[in-house]
Amino acid sequence: MTKRAxxxxxxxxxxxxxxxxxxxxxxxxxxxxxxTQAPRGxxxxxxxFLHSSDKHKSLACNECHKVPTKWAAKxxxxxxxxxxxxxxxxxxxxxQFFTRQSMxxxxxxxxTVCHVRAAPRExxxxxxxxxxxxxQQAKAKDERQFTIEFPHDQHQxxxxxxxxxxxxxxxxxxxxxxxxxxxxxxxxNNCSICHQTDMSLAIVALAAPNTDxxxxxxxxxxxxxxxxxxxxxWKSQKPVAGDCAGCHAPAATFIxxxxxxxxxxKFAHEGGKGEHIAECTTCHINxxxxxxxxxxxxDVPINTCAACHRDSKKTTYPKAVxxxxxxxxxxxxxxxxxxxxxxxxxxxxxxSHDAAVQ
Amino acid sequence: xxxxxxFRQDVFVRTFFIFSFSLFPFAFSLIGHTxxxxxxxxxxxxxxxxxxxGTKDLPRKRFFLIKGSxxxxxxxxxxxxxxxxxxxxxxxxxxxxxxxxxKWLKDNxxxxxxxxxxxxxxxxxxxxxxxxxxxxxxxxxxxxxxxVARRWLTNYLAPEIRSxxxxxxxxxxxxxxxxxxxTTKAKVMSIMTDRKGTGYLTNIEPGTYTISxxxxxxxxxxxxxxxxxxxxxxxxxxxxxxxxxxxxxxADPKVKCEVIERPxxxxx
Numbered sequence: 001m002t003k004r005a006x007x008x009x010x011x012x013x014x015x016x017x018x019x020x021x022x023x024x025x026x027x028x029x030x031x032x033x034x035x036t037q038a039p040r041g042x043x044x045x046x047x048x049f050l051h052s053s054d055k056h057k058s059l060a061c062n063e064c065h066k067v068p069t070k071w072a073a074k075x076x077x078x079x080x081x082x083x084x085x086x087x088x089x090x091x092x093x094x095x096q097f098f099t100r101q102s103m104x105x106x107x108x109x110x111x112t113v114c115h116v117r118a119a120p121r122e123x124x125x126x127x128x129x130x131x132x133x134x135x136q137q138a139k140a141k142d143e144r145q146f147t148i149e150f151p152h153d154q155h156q157x158x159x160x161x162x163x164x165x166x167x168x169x170x171x172x173x174x175x176x177x178x179x180x181x182x183x184x185x186x187x188x189n190n191c192s193i194c195h196q197t198d199m200s201l202a203i204v205a206l207a208a209p210n211t212d213x214x215x216x217x218x219x220x221x222x223x224x225x226x227x228x229x230x231x232x233x234w235k236s237q238k239p240v241a242g243d244c245a246g247c248h249a250p251a252a253t254f255i256x257x258x259x260x261x262x263x264x265x266k267f268a269h270e271g272g273k274g275e276h277i278a279e280c281t282t283c284h285i286n287x288x289x290x291x292x293x294x295x296x297x298x299d300v301p302i303n304t305c306a307a308c309h310r311d312s313k314k315t316t317y318p319k320a321v322x323x324x325x326x327x328x329x330x331x332x333x334x335x336x337x338x339x340x341x342x343x344x345x346x347x348x349x350x351x352s353h354d355a356a357v358q
Numbered sequence: 359x360x361x362x363x364x365f366r367q368d369v370f371v372r373t374f375f376i377f378s379f380s381l382f383p384f385a386f387s388l389i390g391h392t393x394x395x396x397x398x399x400x401x402x403x404x405x406x407x408x409x410x411x412g413t414k415d416l417p418r419k420r421f422f423l424i425k426g427s428x429x430x431x432x433x434x435x436x437x438x439x440x441x442x443x444x445x446x447x448x449x450x451x452x453x454x455x456x457x458x459x460x461k462w463l464k465d466n467x468x469x470x471x472x473x474x475x476x477x478x479x480x481x482x483x484x485x486x487x488x489x490x491x492x493x494x495x496x497x498x499x500x501x502x503x504x505x506v507a508r509r510w511l512t513n514y515l516a517p518e519i520r521s522x523x524x525x526x527x528x529x530x531x532x533x534x535x536x537x538x539x540x541t542t543k544a545k546v547m548s549i550m551t552d553r554k555g556t557g558y559l560t561n562i563e564p565g566t567y568t569i570s571x572x573x574x575x576x577x578x579x580x581x582x583x584x585x586x587x588x589x590x591x592x593x594x595x596x597x598x599x600x601x602x603x604x605x606x607x608x609a610d611p612k613v614k615c616e617v618i619e620r621p622x623x624x625x626x
Contacts (some may be wrong), residue, residue: 007373077506156550157420158472158524193475230473234513237520281550285558288420288550301597351394353598 046096047109051145055092061244064088067075068241074134077227078234082128083114130225143255146248152290159193161343191280194222194228197270218268244341264300265341273319275308282307305339306356394486399562399590400598401467403569404603405555409578415555418467421573421584422535423559424513424568425544427614428587431568434541435585436473437617438572445576449523458487459519470521476511491521531572556602570601579622582607586615 004226050056071146072079089097089110096102096110107118116124116137127136157177160323198221230241239246281288283304308317311324325351326336337347401423405416419574424431444452446469452462480487480496493514497507500514512520538546549557559569567588574581584605604610607619 048492077510080499082608127444153548156472157528160435213558214591230513231509232512236515236517244498279552279554281552282554282556286560287546288557289560301598306596312377358596 013087031163045109047094050253052252057250065244074128074136075131075225075227076133079226079230080129081306084110089113098358125307141255143253145253147251148293149247149249150254150293150295152293153288155192155194156288159191180337194223195280199219218266219269220269263344264339266337266339267346275317301358302352310357323353327353328358361476374546377524377590378399396592396594399564399593400595401469401559401562401569401588401590402602403551403557403559403605404556404602405551405576405584407582407607409580411578414577415553416505416551416575417553417555418550420548420550420569421557421559421569422436423549423562424501424535424538425542425546425565426533426568428568428585428614429537430566434534434538435568435570435616436514436543438570438583438585441530441534441573443527443573444523444529445581445622448623449526450519451625453518453522456488457484457517457584459489462487470524471512471515471519473599474614476508478508481508518600527573535573558595558598560595564590564592565620566590569605574618574620576622580607583602583618584615585611585618588614597598615621 016105033098065080066084067080068078069080071077071079072083087104093299094111097108100134102108102110107120109118111118111122114125115122116126125136127134197217198219199217212334226241231249231318233239233246234241283300284298285301285304286299302323306323307313308324309320311322326338330336330349335342335344336349339345359392363458367576387426403421405419405421406413408414409418422432428435443449446463447460450463461615462468462480468474470609476490476494479485480490490511493511494507496514498504501507501510505548506587517525535546544563547559547562551557567590568583568585569581574583586605588603604613608616
């Protein structure tokens with residue numbers, strides 16, 4: 001009887017080991033950015049413009065693009081706010097515009113590179129670049145043919161400590177608007193020159209007791225228009241506005257991934273019950289090393305969270321929910337909920353979390 | 359009866375071994391949940407200086423991690439020691455900058471005009487900076503939009519005023535470090551300290567390194583160059599956070615450092 005019980009225990013241990021192996025966190029396979037090749041073939045050939053064609057590659061950018069174009073109706077700053085003029089296309093593509101063959105069907109396909117419809121009197125064009133202030137129709141796919149080369153560390157070098165009090169700035173479409181004096185708060189390094197609270201993204205799934213307004217806008221924005229660059233690089237400071245290649249490098253046509261994968265989806269920069277006031281680089285410890293934005297991820301090691309969110313810091317930060325509390329909760333309910341949404345919170349906490357509070 | 363008992367015992371032992379053997383592959387899955395030993399090193403740098411006003415953290419200064427000991431990098435270190443740059447104030451005075459601009463730069467630890475937003479109060483009134491006023495007028499004339507002209511004002515400043523001091527400093531650093539990567543066969547890593555003088559050098563191959571700011575960092579009344587040596591062992595971030603590498607202008611027997619502190623020279 002005792003031996004049977006022993007065998008039974010062995011079997012149970014085996015089953016537990018198997019189950020443990022099943023719950024092991026699998027390495028996350030990162031999905032590469034969607035790469036779509038521009039359509040080829042005679043029918044669609046001239047409806048898609050490729051900067052990478054041999055002829056186009058041989059031209060300087062300013063042979064087609066004027067810096068600036070007429071911008072007043074579309075931007076509140078001088079910019080390349082529109083497609084090149086007809087002459088830029090017609091001087092080489094007369095056949096695609098004016099031959100009888102090109103008029104068959106819906107009209108010259110080449111017109112739809114810029115225009116909403118291929119019709120002789122169609123004046124309406126798609127939105128060109130950002131921001132789209134005049135609410136023009138955008139193309140169905142946000143395809144890009146250039147990547148942006150941005151030396152993050154050099155830019156970080158020239159910004160400086162902010163000793164006093166700085167007005168909080170919000171990004172409204174593209175412009176930076178200063179708030180009233182009573183909305184001021186302490187701010188340190190001016191990473192906020194480029195990264196402000198992103199009012200366009202919000203966590204909407206928070207339950208009513210957690211509707212801290214700061215939590216509704218947890219993300220920081222990224223520069224999205226030439227305005228962020230031209231304020232220093234319009235002229236004089238190289239690369240200047242007309243030197244497109246100073247910042248843009250040719251790439252195969254791709255659609256950028258706009259959604260940002262977040263592990264701690266419930267973290268809010270403006271949250272922490274008002275105590276997330278540390279300098280950006282206190283948590284983003286690797287950011288000052290980055291010489292490019294290529295492959296740059298806003299990685300924050302759990303140890304930086306543990307600097308405040310641990311039991312031994314309770315006297316300094318009495319309001320802080322600690323990592324130990326969350327680890328205990330995981331043991332009871334099988335989910336960490338304070339920082340993580342269910343997709344991450346239901347997974348076994350990685351060893352780094354235990355190590356961070358030891 | 360004894361035979362039956364021995365037979366059962368054999369079956370039991372065999373079952374135990376077969377079962378144990380079959381569990382062997384899953385042992386790795388259990389190991390997977392434990393912390394794997396670190397293979398890279400981390401250094402938490404904490405930089406402070408003592409001045410007549412007390413001990414202060416050294417904020418927003420770039421430090422470089424160079425492979426090899428101080429002795430191995432002796433040639434570079436001698437060059438670093440011999441290099442001296444004009445102070446920010448002396449540089450801008452030599453360029454004919456106004457008192458107001460020098461104050462504007464010094465007030466916020468700025469090495470160039472790019473470090474702060476151009477606020478209206480610096481374009482007119484008691485705190486106005488003449489260089490900014492002139493640039494603003496030019497910008498407004500060209501851009502026809504007051505708000506854009508204010509934000510884009512730096513585009514209309516002379517290069518020496520815009521970022522001359524910063525550019526000189528960067529050129530000196532590049533000249534000093536050029537060829538270092540080829541000599542040490544390792545990439546030179548750099549980080550910037552935060553407002554509390556802290557910076558993290560992560561993912562470092564274990565070995566001996568020289569840590570230096572390469573060009574002197576200005577403090578209240580002096581400029582300081584640190585040239586320090588550190589044996590980096592494989593460790594995790596948690597351990598590094600608890601045991602920072604303290605750099606100071608005060609003698610510390612625990613840290614192998616050569617500190618060159620010079621008083622800021624009076625500007626001619």
